[in-house]
Amino acid sequence: MSTTRRHFLRLTGGITAAGTIPIVTLRPLEATPTMLNTAIRDVVGEAQVHTGRVKLDIPPLVENGNTVPITVSVASPMTATDYVKSIHVFNEKNPQPNIGNFHLGPSSGRARVSTRIRLADTQKVVAIARLSDDTFWQVAADVVVTLAACTEEMN
Amino acid sequence: MAALINVPAKARRGDIIELRTLTSHIMETGFRHTADGKLVPRDIITSFICRYNGAEIFRADLFPAIAANPYLSFFTVARESGTFEFEWVGDNGYSSTASAVITVE
Amino acid sequence: MIPRMIPWRAIAIAALLAGAATALLAGDIPPEARRSGYTFMGLDTRAMQDDDTSNPGMLFVLDGEALWAKKFGSIGKACADCHGEARSSMKGVAARYPAFDKALGRPVTLDQRINLCRANHQQATPLPYESRDLLALSAFIAHQSRGAPITAGDDPQAKPFIAQGRALYMQRQGQLNLACTNCHDDNFDKRLAGAPITQGQPTGYPLYRLEWQTMGSLERRLRSCMTGVRAQAYDYGSPELVALALYLMSRARGLPMETPAVRP
Numbered sequence: 001m002s003t004t005r006r007h008f009l010r011l012t013g014g015i016t017a018a019g020t021i022p023i024v025t026l027r028p029l030e031a032t033p034t035m036l037n038t039a040i041r042d043v044v045g046e047a048q049v050h051t052g053r054v055k056l057d058i059p060p061l062v063e064n065g066n067t068v069p070i071t072v073s074v075a076s077p078m079t080a081t082d083y084v085k086s087i088h089v090f091n092e093k094n095p096q097p098n099i100g101n102f103h104l105g106p107s108s109g110r111a112r113v114s115t116r117i118r119l120a121d122t123q124k125v126v127a128i129a130r131l132s133d134d135t136f137w138q139v140a141a142d143v144v145v146t147l148a149a150c151t152e153e154m155n
Numbered sequence: 156m157a158a159l160i161n162v163p164a165k166a167r168r169g170d171i172i173e174l175r176t177l178t179s180h181i182m183e184t185g186f187r188h189t190a191d192g193k194l195v196p197r198d199i200i201t202s203f204i205c206r207y208n209g210a211e212i213f214r215a216d217l218f219p220a221i222a223a224n225p226y227l228s229f230f231t232v233a234r235e236s237g238t239f240e241f242e243w244v245g246d247n248g249y250s251s252t253a254s255a256v257i258t259v260e
Numbered sequence: 261m262i263p264r265m266i267p268w269r270a271i272a273i274a275a276l277l278a279g280a281a282t283a284l285l286a287g288d289i290p291p292e293a294r295r296s297g298y299t300f301m302g303l304d305t306r307a308m309q310d311d312d313t314s315n316p317g318m319l320f321v322l323d324g325e326a327l328w329a330k331k332f333g334s335i336g337k338a339c340a341d342c343h344g345e346a347r348s349s350m351k352g353v354a355a356r357y358p359a360f361d362k363a364l365g366r367p368v369t370l371d372q373r374i375n376l377c378r379a380n381h382q383q384a385t386p387l388p389y390e391s392r393d394l395l396a397l398s399a400f401i402a403h404q405s406r407g408a409p410i411t412a413g414d415d416p417q418a419k420p421f422i423a424q425g426r427a428l429y430m431q432r433q434g435q436l437n438l439a440c441t442n443c444h445d446d447n448f449d450k451r452l453a454g455a456p457i458t459q460g461q462p463t464g465y466p467l468y469r470l471e472w473q474t475m476g477s478l479e480r481r482l483r484s485c486m487t488g489v490r491a492q493a494y495d496y497g498s499p500e501l502v503a504l505a506l507y508l509m510s511r512a513r514g515l516p517m518e519t520p521a522v523r524p
Contacts, residue, residue, distance in 0.1 A: 061302075066470050096218060100217050101216040103213065103215070104213065107212050108229065109232040110230040112230055115215075116225070117222055158319070159319060224319060
């Protein structure tokens with residue numbers, strides 16, 4: 001066979017068509033692990049970040065990186081003296097490491113936030129929670145982003 | 156443009172309730188280029204605030220990695236009857252608001 | 261070594277297939293095997309479609325509801341002034357589009373019908389293809405048919421246009437030399453670049469595509485498929501694209517409408 005599968009995929013992946021706004025990304029822009037670490041340090045400062053207490057629900061294999069549902073929940077009684085102050089979500093390989101900061105309080109009742117995010121590539125997503133005692137807790141998840149076939153735009 | 160707000164109409168005092176919002180916004184990242192090489196300027200919602208009878212109960216800082224038509228779900232304790240106010244603020248002076256009423260028994 | 265198939269058995273299988281598919285043309289998917297693109301999606305994307313308060317397509321339906329009641333054009337008429345309550349007047353309507361227009365002597369899409377209404381009854385300018393307002397109106401109208409079985413193409417006058425659409429569907433095109441049927445009849449349930457190949461049943465248009473990060477029409481989807489096989493895509497509203505849309509809707513006969521669907 002003259003047209004191999006790899007060749008076919010390269011062809012379909014390389015199409016730039018006139019959509020509503022023809023858009024191409026000129027070069028791969030990626031946040032580096034250094035940028036990820038810096039973004040995390042901007043939030044946690046010099047504090048130690050413990051592993052645990054935080055749960056990150058994200059599909060391990062996402063159908064389209066443009067809209068990935070995520071839910072972050074933290075094991076906390078959410079009382080006036082023991083609650084989650086904030087939840088911070090980061091990524092490793094988007095052009096920018098920050099995804100969102102979510103500020104909660106004792107009146108939240110439950111430390112759980114859901115949203116939809118963009119993931120430019122297969123990568124690691126990190127969620128960090130700051131508790132009322134100013135300790136930090138984290139969890140990381142690896143997400144595989146599949147590429148859509150027959151796309152209008154090159155991403 | 157529309158926003159979709161999902162707040163229970165009724166709750167018992169002390170119930171933990173979920174609030175869900177979905178709002179129309181392109182969330183242009185500022186990292187994309189047009190076919191002729193021009194950078195498409197960033198146009199995103201940068202912050203979201205929810206107030207319950209005037210008091211802030213939830214706030215979010217959003218970045219370009221938030222998907223178009225931002226969706227947010229979060230929780231609060233139903234304390235008293237009243238109004239939830241939602242406010243989205245973004246680039247280019249963007250601002251939109253919505254509200255929902257709850258009866259707490 | 262692969263044993264060669266005994267000729268009589270091959271003939272028997274061929275006869276069985278022919279017997280089971282008398283009303284179907286070669287390559288067609290029998291009615292009971294027709295599946296919405298929904299069934300090919302992951303649970304997260306299904307959940308997004310299922311819950312109206314988390315389905316981003318509903319934002320467009322809401323905008324369309326406002327446009328339905330808004331007065332347009334030089335005579336200041338709203339859709340609602342003629343059609344009244346869309347919940348009853350538009351129920352099942354989108355399920356039979358594209359529909360044959362007697363005055364024009366050809367089928368028109370729901371988008372074209374909206375613009376014909378604007379021109380003839382509202383004296384308003386046409387809404388551009390894929391504009392937010394046109395997608396919002398068509399989403400609102402098609403949403404009134406959610407759950408209704410697709411009946412497009414039942415009109416006998418539509419038959420020659422269905423045949424034209426089917427011929428286009430079967431025709432190899434583009435630099436990759438692929439026909440729609442090569443993927444969507446012969447290879448559905450397999451994967452292309454990590455994504456499942458569906459049957460191409462247009463049950464939920466206009467729909468919210470995660471890849472587009474917005475709502476889009478069936479014509480937009482068809483055009484991106486054509487670009488995918490590196491063919492020159494037909495223009496929006498062209499007779500070819502309308503015929504293809506009509507054939508696909510008639511091919512999905514009986515499947516329930518899902519507008520606004522969500523797809524990856």
